[in-house]
Amino acid sequence: MLVLRDVLVPVDFESTSVHALAYARDLARMFGARLHVLHVLEDAFALAAGTEGSLSAFPRLEREAEDDARRRLQDLLTDADRKAGAMTAVRLGTSPASSIVAYATEIQADVIVMGTHGRRGTSIGTIGSVAEQVVRSASCPVLTLRRHPSDVALARMSAVEIASPLNDGSASA
Numbered sequence: 001m002l003v004l005r006d007v008l009v010p011v012d013f014e015s016t017s018v019h020a021l022a023y024a025r026d027l028a029r030m031f032g033a034r035l036h037v038l039h040v041l042e043d044a045f046a047l048a049a050g051t052e053g054s055l056s057a058f059p060r061l062e063r064e065a066e067d068d069a070r071r072r073l074q075d076l077l078t079d080a081d082r083k084a085g086a087m088t089a090v091r092l093g094t095s096p097a098s099s100i101v102a103y104a105t106e107i108q109a110d111v112i113v114m115g116t117h118g119r120r121g122t123s124i125g126t127i128g129s130v131a132e133q134v135v136r137s138a139s140c141p142v143l144t145l146r147r148h149p150s151d152v153a154l155a156r157m158s159a160v161e162i163a164s165p166l167n168d169g170s171a172s173a
Contacts, residue, residue: 004031008109010038010100010134013072016115020145021076024113027143028084035086036107037076039069040099043092066090097133109140116144 009024011017021037028035073088087107093099104112116131135142 004033004110006107006109007033008036008104008112010114020113020115023145037073037088038103039073039090040096041065041092043094096130100134101138112142
């Protein structure tokens with residue numbers, strides 16, 4: 001029997017992540033699980049190219065960005081979410097995918113629900129989408145949504161892509 005205790009939904013405040021939040025909210029409610037809503041502040045000052053500096057070197061800017069993200073996360077929660085014990089978190093990192101996976105590990109998430117634009121090929125660049133990177137590195141199942149949840153019925157899994165890492169190296173899921 002499938003048991004979900006902790007459902008993580010990373011949000012970047014774009015429509016796809018807000019839609020994923022609605023789906024994750026329903027999933028958490030259906031299983032009696034705790035909803036965790038995460039926003040990763042990408043540290044624009046610490047570039048992958050090795051540029052020195054970090055948002056943390058600017059404490060006031062970092063604090064303002066974190067406070068703004070916390071307010072926006074709280075605005076996304078419903079009264080029912082708060083009553084059910086939903087949690088919000090803001091993390092600062094150079095890689096949203098790594099930060100999402102690290103937080104999922106920290107809270108021992110049973111599933112990550114996230115929105116994706118569903119782009120393929122060169123339109124997502126050479127690095128790949130955040131969702132793809134999370135799918136490849138998370139130790140828990142990752143459910144990605146490409147459409148608004150009103151178009152997706154829980155009973156119709158054809159509307160979503162489900163990916164679960166195979167930790168034992170076998171080909172069966």
